[in-house]
Amino acid sequence: MGTVAAVYVLLGYNLFAGFQADGRTECWTLKPTPTTNNLFSCSFTDNQNGWAVGAWGTVIHTTDGGSGWVLQNEGLEYPFVSVCFTNSRKGWIVGNANLYSNPVIVSTTNAGMNWQYYNYPDTLKIFRTICFSDSINGYIGTYNGEIIKTTNGGMNWFEIPGDSILISRLGINKFAFYGNKNGLAAGGAMDMAGVFRKTTNFGYIWQSSSVASEPLNDIRFIDSNYIIGVGGDFEFGSFLYRSTNSGINYTIEYFPTFAMSYSLAPRTKSEYWISTGFTKKLLLTADSGNTFTEIPAPGNASVYDIYFKDTLNGWCVGTGGMVAKYNNSSVGISEAGITIPDKAFLLSQNYPNPFNPSTKIRFRISGQTANHFVSLKIYDVTGREISTLINSRLTSGDHDCTFSGSELTGGIYFYRLTIDGVSETRKMVLIK
DSSP states (O other): OOOOOOOEEEOEEOOOOOOOBTTBOSSEEEEOOSOOSOEEEEEESSSSOEEEEEGGGEEEEESSTTSSOEEEEOOOSSOEEEEEESSSSOEEEEEEEETTEEEEEEEESSTTSSOEEEEOSOTTOOEEEEEESSSSOEEEEETTSOEEEESSTTSOOEEEOOOSSGGGGSOEEEEEEETTTEEEEEEEETTTEEEEEEESSTTSOOEEEEEESSOEEEEEESSSSOEEEEEEETTTEEEEEEESSTTSSOEEEEEOOSSOOOEEEESSSSOEEEEOBTTOEEEEESSTTSEEEEEEOGGGOOEEEEEESSSSOEEEEEGGGOEEEEOTTSTTEETTEEOOOOOSEEEOOOBSSSBSSEEEEEEEEOSSOSOEEEEEEEEETTSOEEEEEEEEEEOSEEEEEEEEOTTSOSEEEEEEEEETTEEEEEEEEEOO
16 A cells, blocks of 8 residues: 555534525525435436435435435335435445345346345355445445445345454445555554555455554545545544545544545536534535534434535535425525635634643634624533633633643633634643
């Protein structure tokens, strides 16, 4: 794989709390669905035909770009975890009939009107994800790092031998392909490793390398050399993986989202959307990951999958049967990217930093408005709220507040300033 150089930095994190009105955020519009079951994965073959799968064997289908959905399947005692369609008729789903065993491959050749169930013979495997690079070459990733391949459109499946290093036995979360020859797999395990896998020979040989201390959950090609991925865990937050030479060298850049990043969906070469699960927020970068904007998830749902077919058509799915469609008519949104509103305040880095036991947090509120609703809160690295320093109305101008960590253990903490619904978060370090 060549020499790998990891660089750890803290990303600038510009938290803009978007607004919700009539069931929609600024960039996403909720769509009615025929289920309240949690949805984990979606697949679209064009701008009209799509499927989403989830808990209790749920499958829903749209033929009008996600405006209307019909129920195709539900009522099983296990969830469908991943779906992939190669055209408007042929698709595959994977799940596990028991929580940690009995993997199942479900397929259709008539757009989901009928489904065929195939119980995989190795009942001890646990399926996590499925992906087809074209109409005949498909891949299944498992909890224990196995890659299972088909070369005849799912008629037969065989296991690809893994490399000998230990990390190759850690789970696979997502695949990505650039054509049929070059592919990637993201995976790993919490508190062990984030694993980057790469193939350059049509998926017959995969080379594994450890790129982080926490799992890599999703990965995408931007072009043949530029690769981005996301991962993390609940304790250390999320990270962005970036490589400009097809994975030979890379950077890992952490940012405090107080949750794992589950899925990654590039809309343009510089604009990416990230789902963060239980935090019920989406992350957006419009500058290739240098800064991020935080937007409330549509319907206050936990979002698990996001997919863009092109720059104007995208969808996300999540808990409670939530499906939302990207609103390409929103103000400030174009094919070139999204315009992020300027903040009406300036939050300074706390001083001193690192500190023991006290530090001062300063901020300035601009504008002519007489008063603003201001909240200043402290969080630990797990996202747990430690203290509320301000929760009141303040006038425009300069303000400061002293925070004491005398009763806290040393470590990393975050302070979040929210003014009239717009937020920004910074990191500080308490030394004991």
